[in-house]
Amino acid sequence: MPASMPSPSIRIPIELLTPTAFNQFGTVVENPATSPSTKLPVPHRIPPPDSVPANQGFATKYLDVTHMSNLYTLAPSKKPAKAVMNMFVCKPREMRPHEPSMSLPSSWGDLDIEDDEDENGDYERQLLDIGILERHPFTTQTFIPMGLSQQDRHTQYLVVVAPTLPASASSRYSDRPPPYPTPMVKRKKSFKDMFARARPSPFTNEATPPPSLFSRLHPSARPKGPGLPDLKNLRxxxxTGSQAVTYGAGTWHAPMIVIGDRSIDFVAVQFANDVGIEDCQEIFLKPNSTAQEGVVVLVDTDSSGTVQVKAGVGSVKARL
Structure with a gap:
């Protein structure tokens, strides 16, 4: 049975998915020439990936559009992983009616989200309860939506993620955090170590990659440590249908969440070794004794069913 941790009463507004905003959690795969990110102010953009002509000049090939990593050499079982592709057919989520609350997310504590209304008053606000988060400790995971147009405003999907708490802070919430890779601590070399460099080492380093491997990875793809999710900074x-998303290895995230009229088919690309606790780890979020409701995402939609951006860059009222 998955572990559980107490959650505060907290309401999270929705942001626009952009490569810059999502950078610490993973990467966003989108066409750099037509993505909404190209219309954002310069500080909120990241340089587009390198590109070259392809297919006899009939295509543009963008290089390394996402960062994939296989960290299964750090797994306790040492069982190797293989690349896998799965499909998730995700149905629209059920939500509950909005109820006023005094709770605010700490990362947007200056945002008056409860009183923020449309000028025409035709926004519908609903509440989406987040009861479970998961992570894939040793692999990135890319979700690619199929059959969903960028112009389709009646069906969209949400990406809900959380930073990782330090291990010391996590011990307050759970006495049995799941196993997780942690980078090797670099210690000072002894005289014995320095002299040992003069001859071939009798030891192998196949079990643990050299520390330099982590420095070559995108920050979101590096090991996150054994900590639990930081719920107060959940995002x-x-x-849209023109965006795929890659969760960095070990990034805490909610299962895929579809909002709207119909299901979305996702192709998921990752590594796996068929050892359950190493491929996926879950944790239940249980409201603590003083919490009114737990972790909730505020979902505002307009008359067409389009989910409204209420925080960060691109918000409805352009407020930070």
Whole structure:
């Protein structure tokens, strides 16, 4: 049975999914020439990936559009992983009616989200309860939506993620954090170590990659440590059919969440070794004794059913 941790009463507004905003959690795969990110102010953009002509000049090939990593050499079982592709057919989520609350997310504590209303008053606000988060400790995971147009405003999907707490802080919430890779601590070399460099080492380093391997990875793809999710800094992003998303290895995230009229088919690309606790780890979020409701995402939609961005860059009222 998955572990559980107490959650505060907290409401999270929705942000626009952009490569810059999502950078610490993973990467966003989108066409750099037509993505909404190209219309954002310069400080909120990241340079587009390198590109070259392809297919006899009939295509543009963008290089390394996402960062994939296989960290299974750090797994306790040492069982090697293989690349796998799965499909998730995700149905629209059920939400509950909005109820006023005094709770605010700490990362947007200056945002008056409860009183923020449309000028025409035709926004519908609903509440989405987040009861479970998961992570894939040793692999990135890319979700690619199929059959969903960028112009489709009646069906969208949400990307809900959380930073990782330090291990010391996590011990307050759970006495049995799941196993997780942690980078080797670099210690000072002894005289014995320095002299040992003069001859071939009798030891192998196949079990643990050299520390330099982590420095070559995108920050979101590096090991996150054994900590539990930082619920007070949980983020929620809305994505369109023209965007795929890669969760960095070990990034805490909610299962895929579809909002709207119909299901979305996702192709998921990752590594796996078929050892359950190493491929996926889950944790239940249980409201603590003083919490009114737990972790909730505020979902505002307009008359067409389009999810509204209420925080960060691109918000409805352009407020930070």
């Amino acid at each position: 929620a992003f809305v994505a």
